[in-house]
Amino acid sequence: MIKKTNLDFLKFGLLPQIRIGDFLLFILLLILSIGGMFYVYGGETNNGNRVIIEVNNIEQFNLPIDVDKVIDLRHLLVEIKDKKVRVKDADCQNKLCVKQGWIDRGSIICLPNRVVIIIKNIKNNHAVIDAISG
Amino acid sequence: MLNIASIKKLQIILILILLINSCSRQPEQKIYKKFRILMDTIITITVVSPSEKEAETAINNAFSVIERLDKSLSSFSPDSDVSKINHSAGIDFVKVSTDTYQLINAAIKSAQISDGAFDPTIGPLVNLWDIADIIKPDAHISPKLPALNKIKEKLMFVNYKDIIVDDHDMSIKLRKKGMAIDLGGIAKGYAADKAVAALKASGIKSGIVSCAGDLKVFGNKPDNSNWLVGIRAPRGKLDDLIAVLSLKDLAVSTSGDYERFFIINGIRYHHILDPKTGYPANGFQSVTLVNEQGIITDGLDTAVFVLGPKKGLELVNKMGLMAYFVYSDGSIYITDNLKKLIVPNDKKN
Amino acid sequence: MQSQDKYRIAVLAAYAIALHGVERFIPMPIPWLRFGFANIIALTTLILFGFKAAMFVTIIRIVIGSMIIGTFLGPAFIMSLTAGISATLFMGLFYTLFGRLFSPIGISLIGALFHNLAQLGTAYFLFIHNLNAMLMIAPLIILIGIFSGALNGAATALIIQKIRENP
Missing domain, CATH: 1.10.3980.10 (ApbE-like superfamily)
Known part of the structure; x- marks a missing residue:
């Protein structure tokens, strides 16, 4: 049987149903996520200079983004070209990582193969360095 | 509720706090740094000491050890x-x-x-x-x-x-006339070992001796943290770093093809020569080794560089060394035992 | 549980599975973006038949759906399951506690938010221990979730209205 609900008075289309709570929640989440995006991407003036590839949570490759290269990870084929990275091919079912295409910032995550490809900016901070080797 | 027992406890705690405070009121530990040109390079000695005088004496002792070494090894002076x-x-x-x-x-x-x-x-x-x-x-x-x-x-x-x-x-x-020894590939690591020993003999508990690519750290910084040592990025500007290591009581040596080189027809000819072929070794842009002894890191980083990626890694594993490789295509390999000493990029600032 | 309710739950679960499946064939500009249509059924069930029924529908949908698609017990299945359960759980919680403040749209937003948070959390703890990578994609996923959540909520509101008009 259908339970009595507190929505019974809303019978005239969608608009009258919307309440102030919906509106406030929508705005709050919007501010939080857009603020979060600015926090994550906004601080980076340039996109990053290294491509870091982790397999099974272990860093396997740390490559310069400005050297074109194709890396065979057995399950994935990763391509670096023109300061961009993509998964060229993958043997997983849905190939989401391949569909993501070229990225020049952020990351590509392939869950089935536990591969994380991240573009990072590895910069220096000499204020905290005590000595340099090289 | 305050009873007599809890008041007594409180008193004991207060007294303990006072005691701890008075104990920690030692003279402040500071970092002192000096450099000198020896062994064809700039040598920097850093020490942590409560007094400037103690620091200066110790640094001078260490420099005179390196100076003596330089006199024995220099190929410029005829009576070395x-x-x-x-x-x-x-x-x-x-x-x-x-x-x-x-x-x-x-x-x-x-x-x-x-x-x-x-x-x-x-x-x-x-x-x-x-x-x-x-x-x-x-x-x-x-x-x-x-x-x-x-x-x-x-x-x-x-x-x-x-x-x-x-x-x-x-x-x-x-054995043969025409032979010549060149200890440039190992002398600086040895110098770092000897200078650290001299600093310790002068009562210094922590510091760094840095001879260009070769350095050795001992003890901790005044705030009890590890020393932070950067590894130069082979193809970057002079002050670009590729990684930062957090170290205590370890020596680091880097051999790179970027230190001394010239380029003819797009081919880089650098100073790390393969004793078997007579030509500069290829396969790496730089090899960094980490170990307790500078004489091991300095002697073997040249060797690993010359051996190339495959045999070089075999030697590193055989000797149980920590290594940071930059291959000639710019990609990086880090041995597992070194990974935990690398300061993550986002924690550097 | 009455047999009439069992029948209703079965029908709703079947709807959810169908939507779950249909969604896979809708081309999307961003590959991992999903509308989460199945959540419409979960929310409708929650409002009309209560929390227990909604949880039943969600779990049946994910288990049977993944068996049909062939991802059963794989990483995608585990992520769907934790995400689906936490979305339904928090929708139920919000509906009983603050039902008067929100329309189905608000409840659906909560569902989308916790769906995504649970998915990110599961991915982090079970598969990819890279906090940096997770934090990088989290705001974008949550942002997209707000819009699909609002859309699903609106659809739910209209469906419930229709059901009430012609019961």
């Missing part, structure tokens, strides 16, 4: 041990200082471990290539490759097995 050995090559034994004796023995050991990839008798080849002189800013000679027959000729004089060591009176002889 190395010059005498090279002049008496194929003729006679030369009695040498304890430093030189120890260093040559260590060099021979590195050569044996690496099957000659590091070779202290590389001198004739180094002189032939003369990369150090060609790239001087005031040099009027344009870079030129040595002739192949010249290289082949010099290669005959490169063999560490032809160093004869007389253990009884610490004397050395090179």
Whole structure:
């Protein structure tokens, strides 16, 4: 049987149903996520200079983004070209990582193969360095 | 509720707090730093000490140890041990200082471990290539490759097995005339070891001795944190770093193809020569080794560089060294035992 | 549970599975973006038949749906399951506690938010221990979730209205 609900008075289309709570929640989440995006991407003036590839949570490759290269990870084929990275091919079912295409910032995550490809900016901070080797 | 027992407890705690405070009111530990030009490079010594006077005395002691070493090893001064050995090559034994004796023995050991990839008798080849002189800013000679027959000729004089060591009176002889030892590939690591020992003997508990690519850290910083050591990015600007290590009581050595080199027709000719071919070794942009002893890291980083990625890694694993490789295509390999010493990028600032 | 309710739950679960499947064939500009249509059924069930029924529908939908698609017990299945359960759980919680403040749209927003948070959390703890990578994609996923959540909520509101008009 259908339970009595507190929505019974809303019978005239969608608009009258919307309440102030919906509106406030929508705005709050919007501010939080857009603020979060600015926090994550906004601080980076340039996109990053290294491509870091982790397999099974272990860093396997740390490559310069400005050297074109194709890396065979057995399950994935990763391509670096023109300061961009993509998964060229993958043997997983849905190939989401391949569909993501070229990225020049952020990351590509392939869950089935536990591969994380991240573009990072590895910069220096000499204020905290005590000595340099090289 | 406050009862007598809890008041007593409170008193004990208060007294303890006061005691701890008075104990920690020691003279403040500060960092003191000095540099000097020795062994053809800038040597920086950093120490942590409560008094400037103690720091200065200790640093001076350490510098005089390096200075003494430099005098025995410099190929520029005619009466250094190395010059005498090279002049008496194929003729006679030369009695040498304890430093030189120890260093040559260590060099021979590195050569044996690496099957000659590091070779202290590389001198004739180094002189032939003369990369150090060609790239001087005031040099009027344009870079030129040595002739192949010249290289082949010099290669005959490169063999560490032809160093004869007389253990009884610490004397050395090179078997063939024309041979020359060059300890540049191992001397700085040894100097760092000796200078750290001198600092410790002067009562210093922590500091850094840094001889260009080779350095050794001991103890902690005044705030009890580890020393942070950057590794230079091979193709970056002079102050670009590729990684930062957090270290205590360890030596670090880096050999890179970017230190001294010239380029002809797009090919980079650098100062790390392969004793087997007579040409600069390829396969790496830089090799950084980390170990307790500077003489091991300095001697073997050249060897690993020359051996190339595959055999070099085998040697690193065999010797249980920590390593940071930058291959010639710019990609990086870090041994697992070094990974935990690397400061993550986002924690650096 | 009455047999009539069992029948209703079965029908709703079947609807959810169908939507779950249909969604896979809708081309999307961003590959891992999903509308989460199945959540419409979960929310409708929650409002009309209560929390227990909604949880039943969600779990049946994910287990049967993944068996049909062939991802059963794989990483995608585990992520769907934790995400689906936490979305339904928090929708139920919000509906009983603050039902008067929100329309189905608000409840659906909560569902989308916790769906995504649970998915990110599961991915982090079970598969990819890279906090940096997770934090990088989290705001974008949550942002997209707000819009699909609002859309699903609106659809739910209209469906419930229709059901009430012609019961």
